[in-house]
Amino acid sequence: MSPLILSAAGAALLLDTGGQGLPRVRHFGAGLGPVAGPDLLPALAAPAVPLLPAQGDSWYGRPGLSGSRTGEHWPVRWTLDRLDAEATPGAGGTVTIAASDPRAGLELVSELAMDAGGLVTMRHTVTNTAATPYRLEGLTCALPVPERAAELLDFTGRWALEKVPQRRAFGHGVWSRENRRGRTGHDATGLLVAGTEAFGCRSGEVWAVHAGWSGDHVHYAERVHEGVALLAAGELLEPGEIILAQGESYRTPQVYFTWSGAGLDDASARLHAHLRAGRALPVRPVxxxxxxxxxxxxxxxxxxxxxxxxxxxxxxxxxxxxxxxxxxxxxxxxxxxxxxxxxxxxxxxxxxxxxxxxxxxxxxxxxxxxxxxxxxxxxxxxxxxxxxxxxxxxxxxxxxxxxxxxxxxxxxxxxxxxxxxxxxxxxxxxxxxxxxxxxxxxxxxxxxxxxxxxxxxxxxxxxxxxxxxxxxxxxxxxxxxxxxxxxxxxxxxxxxxxxxxxxxxxxxxxxxxxxxxxxxxxxxxxxxxxxxxxxxxxxxxxxxxxxxxxxxxxxxxxxxxxxxxxxxxxxxxxxxxxxVLHAGNVVRADHPDPSALLHGVVLPERGVFGFVQLTSRVGSGAAPLRLPGLDPAALYEVRVAGPVPDGAAMPEWAATPVRLPGSALGELGLPAPALRPTSVLVIEVVKVAGCDMRSHADF
Missing domain, CATH: 3.20.20.70 (Aldolase class I)
Structure with missing residues (x-):
């Protein structure tokens, strides 16, 4: 049977829909190109992860669904009842899956979607069909990540110091971030990220998950010794919080999965695009x-x-x-x-x-x-x-x-x-x-x-x-x-x-x-x-x-x-x-100097960057400002946009607007000013109309 593939913006989600149970996810990540046909799945090396992991599907990690009934327990083995899919190559699509287990007295509806930006959303609905109450203990959404996802990034924090990053190796077992504060929390991870070794804002391959829920929640990463790993998230339920009578249902929050082959910025851009597409905002008043x-x-x-x-x-x-x-x-x-x-x-x-x-x-x-x-x-x-x-x-x-x-x-x-x-x-x-x-x-x-x-x-x-x-x-x-x-x-x-x-x-x-x-x-x-x-x-x-x-x-x-x-x-x-600031793609340079930050927001025609000197730099020379996210084939006029910081030693380019190609700005960069600690220099770039460097072989 041919696989079901959702693809958009260079990302792909591949479902193995063969068999009587739930589909298995064979891939979430980079686009696979024009692949199809019954010969694809047997040739793939990627292990399959059940859409809702359970022991009946030979998954021995944390189950996607957990619950119990008084006096009897039937492990769930789903039978696929219906699969509806609308997929347009390169434009994403939707998948709705209905399954049931009459012996366990449960029905399941799973909804997946990939938007035009390659972001995947998922949610499950479970219904009790038996006469006895079903005590739901947990229902999460999960997607696999490959073995090369060797590091984890998440965030902690406290009041007045939120979103403090922490990194660790992605080893065997479960790394779980659980929140029982009744709100998202100062220490909430927001995004749980898995990535290739030493991934950064502009480099490496990354996968991330976010639970769109404002109450108690869980995000976790798990790797089992069979060589399979996944990211998962959902609502964190307390014992007795959800007890389903016959005919009653529970629906998970929406869970968001994003992938990037070019670091955190691209994964973030997919999330931003999804949120912006949901509701247009008026001009944001100061x-x-x-x-x-x-x-x-x-x-x-x-x-x-x-x-x-x-x-x-x-x-x-x-x-x-x-x-x-x-x-x-x-x-x-x-x-x-x-x-x-x-x-x-x-x-x-x-x-x-x-x-x-x-x-x-x-x-x-x-x-x-x-x-x-x-x-x-x-x-x-x-x-x-x-x-x-x-x-x-x-x-x-x-x-x-x-x-x-x-x-x-x-x-x-x-x-x-x-x-x-x-x-x-x-x-x-x-x-x-x-x-x-x-x-x-x-x-x-x-x-x-x-x-x-x-x-x-x-x-x-x-x-x-x-x-x-x-x-x-x-x-x-x-x-x-x-x-x-x-x-x-x-x-x-x-x-x-x-x-x-x-x-x-x-x-x-x-x-x-x-x-x-x-x-x-x-x-x-x-x-x-x-x-x-x-x-x-x-x-x-x-x-x-x-x-x-x-x-x-x-x-x-x-x-x-x-x-x-x-x-x-x-x-x-x-x-x-x-x-620009409120419509463009956010970019964060992997600037080599830990005493400084370089970030910006870029549209096709314009960009705004901030070079931030946080503390005193160690070296006497400053690393160049390599401006990320620009069109390498375009010519840009570069100027200082805001007030020059007090005490700054400014390079020659800051005195008058200069014109440079995006390739040079991104690869060689601008000579950096010498700024005092706690200073910001705002830089504006504007594409020069009618200048396309693709016609100049030297660039």
Whole structure:
């Protein structure tokens, strides 16, 4: 029987559909060219991995499906009932597989798709067909990786220092990253990557998996001694969380698989393209958030002055953060009481909102809908709405508990309050926060994270349905809820609670593997950072924020006139470069100097690069700036785009625009400037119209 092949953008997924059971995956990786016919599969050396690995398919690693029934146990052996496929060579396609095991009392539907960018998505649905309940313990999605995938990369972190990379050898056994925090987590891996030895951003072959789920989740890599390895991910279920009665089903989150033959950048580009294709975003307005400027001080005159300064600097959206609702003079009370505090705002928020709009800015508001303070009118009236056992309060964090959104009355209350406030103030934007891990979640006597996550999704979906123009940011004490489940419902993520630009360089670099720049909130913080205490120059803070969804979180009323002028210059530069920064392919050079970074965003006609000197370099000479991602056959005009950093020793090319072919810029590079630590140089390249170096043999 001929294999089933999905192919697009140089990637391919090959399914062996012969036999009575589930198809086996024989290959996920580089495109295979015009191969077909019954002779292909016997000739392939690649081992086969069952679509849902199980011992009945001679897989002795971690099973893809695990569960039990009281009093009897039948290992699952699937019989293929139906396979529907639509595949267009070079353009991807879809596969839907239905299978069953009457003895085990289960049915399965597996859905696979490859998009035009070569990204593979997968999800499974299992249904209990027997009269006895089925206790589902786990259901994950997996694809194989070849033996040459010798290293693993994943990410850890903490509050205000997310996405810290860690690498290790991909040996025998399971490397599992499990999250039980009730949200994606500061330490969430985001992407679990397997790759050839010493792979980098622009080199090596890599495979990666991501679970698009905002609750408890698992990502794992496994290699068995038979020579087979795989990557897998899915929801992490607690015992008793999913018990299927006859006819009931469970559907996994969407799981994303990406491959690249040219390092992490290409794998990342496939993810970015998929996310961008899902929903077109309007121009991303430069945003001011008042949190680090005023905290809980909501004096109207002070906020009006802050809005004036923001508008004068070119800011396009003003967001009022925590502190506007009843009893919220500190973080120990008021969460859940979503009414404008009449004591602080006797005329409501209208005086501020109207003033902001007269200045030409949008108006947004902060909420933390899923959390409550026990010291709140809501919980005094409804103590049973807390997610947990009524007999014992869960451990507190940040003076907060979690509101049980799966309880219809709590859900209805939140929807009514949010809907009313969005309508009354014609809100353009919501910053949706989630500031604690969920501990001991119990809903109706069973573990409650699954139901809580789905209820949150429903709430977001319904709010957007009622207010189609509303934009929503996912914040979770910084970057603790960044995944494709929440990004399907929001427009932006708050990357970290740290605005320290030095830490932000790494946080944004690695978060950006999953999230494109236009969806990564990146703010210019205060001169003296509120989290780390580090003092950094404005040019470095602004040059770091430039490469994301730019914003400001700084008390501009305390800034000098020269600082305000410099900030306005950077904001104007961001607006000019925004069409590239928020639409192009992100590139990260494998720069040989560990004291510096070189990254950029490239479109066919233009590119923007940032050369970042993090610390003092060891050598007296600097490595050249080899600009990645450019068309080698095109001629480019190269210029310095932003302010020249203080104290920089600039090379000759920086004095006036020069013209060089993409091949030379990528292979030989530009002479690097000598920059002081914590400096950014912004470089712009523009393709020269009508110049194609393919006609010049010397190049």
């Amino acid at each position: 945003t001011l958030n008042n949190w680090e400027a005023t905290y809980f001080d909501h004096g109207l005159d002070r906020l009006l002055e802050l809005a004036d300064k923001a508008a004068a600097a070119g800011i396009e959206r003003f967001v009022l953060d925590d502190g506007w609702f009843r009893h919220r003079r500190h973080d120990r009370a008021g969460l859940g009481d979503w009414y404008v505090d009449e004591q602080v705002w006797p005329d409501g928020l209208h005086p501020l909102a109207d003033h902001v709009r007269k200045l030409g800015m949008q108006f947004g508001l902060w909420f933390e809908p899923e959390m409550v303070n026990p010291d709140s009118d809501l919980i005094r009236e409804h103590p049973d709405w807390i997610l947990g056992r009524a007999e014992r309060m869960p451990p507190p964090q940040r003076h907060q508990q979690t509101l049980d959104l799966a309880r219809p009355e709590a859900y209805d209350y939140l929807l009514e309050r949010l809907d009313t406030l969005v309508a009354e103030y014609a809100l353009d934007y919501i910053k949706w926060d989630h500031n604690r891990d969920i501990a001991e979640p119990v809903h109706d006597g069973v573990p409650g994270v699954h139901a809580q996550t789905l209820a949150t999704y429903r709430l977001l979906d319904e709010l957007r349905r009622r207010h189609p123009g509303l934009e929503i940011e996912s914040c979770s004490s910084g970057g603790a809820r960044i995944d494709y489940g929440i990004l399907a419902r929001t427009d932006r993520v708050w990357t970290s609670d740290s605005n320290d630009a030095l830490d932000r360089q790494a946080i944004q670099r690695w978060t950006g593997l999953l999230v494109p720049p236009e969806r990564m909130g990146s703010h210019v913080g205060a001169p003296h950072d509120h989290v780390t205490g580090r003092s950094l120059p404005l040019a470095f803070r602004a040059g770091t924020a430039l490469f994301g969804h730019m914003g400001v979180e700084w008390d501009l009323t305390s800034a000098s006139e020269s600082d305000l002028e410099e900030l306005a210059t950077w904001i104007a530069l961001h607006k000019r470069l925004r069409p």
